[in-house]
Amino acid sequence: MSAQPPLTFAIVGAGFSGMAVAVQLLQRLEGPARVCLINRSLSFGRGMAYGTNSPSHLLNVPAGRMSIDPAQESGFIDYVRSRGLNFHAGDFVPRSLYGDYLERCLLRAQSAAADGVKLELVEAEVLRIDMDADGRSPVLHLNTGRTIEAAQVVLALGNFTPRAPATQSPANWMHAPLVNDVWSHGVLDQLDADASVLLVGTGLTAYDAVLRLLDQGHRGSITMLSRRALLPQPHREQETPPAAGLVPADALKGVTSLRAQMREVRRMIRDSAAAGHDWRDVIGGLRAHTPRLWQQLSERSRAQFVRHLGPHWDTHRHRAAPAIYRRIQAALNAGQLSVLQGRLVDVTVTDAPGARVTWRPRGATDNRTGDYRVVINCTGPSSDLHRVSDPLIAQLRDAGALRVDPLALGLAVDDQYRVLRRDGRALQGVRYVGPLLKAQHWEATAVPELRVHAKSVAACVLKSETVALDVRS
Numbered sequence: 001m002s003a004q005p006p007l008t009f010a011i012v013g014a015g016f017s018g019m020a021v022a023v024q025l026l027q028r029l030e031g032p033a034r035v036c037l038i039n040r041s042l043s044f045g046r047g048m049a050y051g052t053n054s055p056s057h058l059l060n061v062p063a064g065r066m067s068i069d070p071a072q073e074s075g076f077i078d079y080v081r082s083r084g085l086n087f088h089a090g091d092f093v094p095r096s097l098y099g100d101y102l103e104r105c106l107l108r109a110q111s112a113a114a115d116g117v118k119l120e121l122v123e124a125e126v127l128r129i130d131m132d133a134d135g136r137s138p139v140l141h142l143n144t145g146r147t148i149e150a151a152q153v154v155l156a157l158g159n160f161t162p163r164a165p166a167t168q169s170p171a172n173w174m175h176a177p178l179v180n181d182v183w184s185h186g187v188l189d190q191l192d193a194d195a196s197v198l199l200v201g202t203g204l205t206a207y208d209a210v211l212r213l214l215d216q217g218h219r220g221s222i223t224m225l226s227r228r229a230l231l232p233q234p235h236r237e238q239e240t241p242p243a244a245g246l247v248p249a250d251a252l253k254g255v256t257s258l259r260a261q262m263r264e265v266r267r268m269i270r271d272s273a274a275a276g277h278d279w280r281d282v283i284g285g286l287r288a289h290t291p292r293l294w295q296q297l298s299e300r301s302r303a304q305f306v307r308h309l310g311p312h313w314d315t316h317r318h319r320a321a322p323a324i325y326r327r328i329q330a331a332l333n334a335g336q337l338s339v340l341q342g343r344l345v346d347v348t349v350t351d352a353p354g355a356r357v358t359w360r361p362r363g364a365t366d367n368r369t370g371d372y373r374v375v376i377n378c379t380g381p382s383s384d385l386h387r388v389s390d391p392l393i394a395q396l397r398d399a400g401a402l403r404v405d406p407l408a409l410g411l412a413v414d415d416q417y418r419v420l421r422r423d424g425r426a427l428q429g430v431r432y433v434g435p436l437l438k439a440q441h442w443e444a445t446a447v448p449e450l451r452v453h454a455k456s457v458a459a460c461v462l463k464s465e466t467v468a469l470d471v472r473s
């Protein structure tokens with residue numbers, strides 16, 4: 001009798017989402033099976049968020065809520081303590097530590113996997129996905145020339161490099177003095193400490209850049225520019241989960257108008273303040289309901305929210321660790337850091353060397369100009385799949401295999417996380433998990449949500465009727 005060949009499960013991308021799916025599959029599969037975790041680089045578990053080596057780059061979620069498995073809430077903090085570090089559940093710890101934790105989770109799941117369940121780490125970029133000759137199994141084409149035929153594929157492609165800011169004249173953001181991707185390795189290392197720097201954006205990405213510059217002893221001026229000049233709010237020291245019952249389970253049920261939703265949220269914040277709570281408790285309490293509230297809105301209302309309220313929501317919802325906020329405030333008070341409110345109009349490279357930046361203050365009719373040694377795009381990861389140049393996304397998009405969100409927030413999946421084609425049919429054997437779920441859930445970019453989605457995707461993969469296998473309960 002010939003042995004049953006192993007079923008192959010391919011996960012494309014090994015940031016948090018891909019690692020979390022891999023861990024779930026390794027924990028639950030009975031052999032014979034092979035989990036192929038494919039990542040562009042060998043830094044598994046890092047991705048854009050946890051690839052930083054700066055101790056100043058802290059998580060923006062308390063350690064007690066960062067466990068890879070929502071069913072074992074103390075997972076991450078236990079790991080941190082096992083390394084002899086004295087952090088508490090409400091603390092904000094370095095992001096690099098989180099990458100170490102993810103790696104450890106994968107190694108543990110691998111060594112505890114059932115006999116016949118193998119993990120294969122593949123350093124490669126997946127360039128395209130086709131169907132096999134029967135049209136049933138996806139076949140992955142890697143940049144190494146290898147192909148992998150899989151029973152099931154999970155796309156965990158993560159965050160895409162920022163979209164270059166729109167300017168009147170064409171600007172090459174791939175070359176100094178313009179920097180498009182502040183997370184690419186070593187991009188700020190050679191910078192003259194006295195250089196004047198303009199950061200386009202005032203969100204958490206800009207905070208990352210400011211911290212990086214201050215850490216390397218930058219003495220020159222740092223200016224941040226954004227349309228509204230809204231800065232991310234701080235978390236409280238020792239951030240705790242919101243008090244139970246502050247936001248009722250049926251909050252805003254059936255409230256389909258954006259205006260009415262906002263009115264109700266403001267009322268909740270007022271009432272909670274009167275009862276001695278903080279607005280953060282309401283924003284935190286709403287988190288579990290946000291997908292439902294988002295789905296209750298019409299497409300038009302969603303567009304209005306993104307345009308008018310999105311920046312306010314983001315600065316209150318995606319907050320900075322208190323230590324980071326204090327350093328930003330200190331730099332502002334010292335005058336080294338400043339904020340401009342307005343719109344970037346144009347950038348031209350000068351002989352000086354540097355760049356002349358034209359911008360229009362909010363509400364003004366005239367432009368202003370400023371000269372900077374370096375201009376850094378800090379507008380954050382792009383989710384506009386119409387424009388990202390990623391080869392795999394381009395192939396799937398051009399083949400009609402993706403339904404791109406009209407608000408450029410991500411892509412559409414069905415309730416089994418199967419990627420929806422442009423014609424609305426599900427793409428056979430191909431699922432998605434990651435920040436692009438924002439299109440459907442709005443709240444889907446951070447670990448507390450992504451870990452739940454990752455667990456559900458793994459369950460769908462294992463349950464899938466096309467795959468006959470044993471699964472551990």
Ligand SMILES: Cc1cc2nc3c(=O)[nH]c(=O)nc-3n(C[C@H](O)[C@H](O)[C@H](O)COP(=O)(O)OP(=O)(O)OC[C@H]3O[C@@H](n4cnc5c(N)ncnc54)[C@H](O)[C@@H]3O)c2cc1C
Pocket residue numbers: 012013014015016017018019038039040041046047048049050058059060061095124125126127156157158159160208381392433434435445446447448450
């Ligand atoms: C700077 C930053 C800081 C953040 N901080 C926090 C935080 O403190 N707490 C929190 O909860 N959330 C944070 N987030 C949110 C973040 O989106 C999630 O926490 C999480 O990291 C997303 O993981 P991911 O695996 O979906 O994506 P990513 O981390 O982006 O990983 C995707 C991986 O897939 C690889 N990949 C993509 N395409 C291919 C391909 N075709 N072939 C092979 N490999 C491919 C990429 O190279 C990458 O390694 C942060 C985000 C950013 C950008």
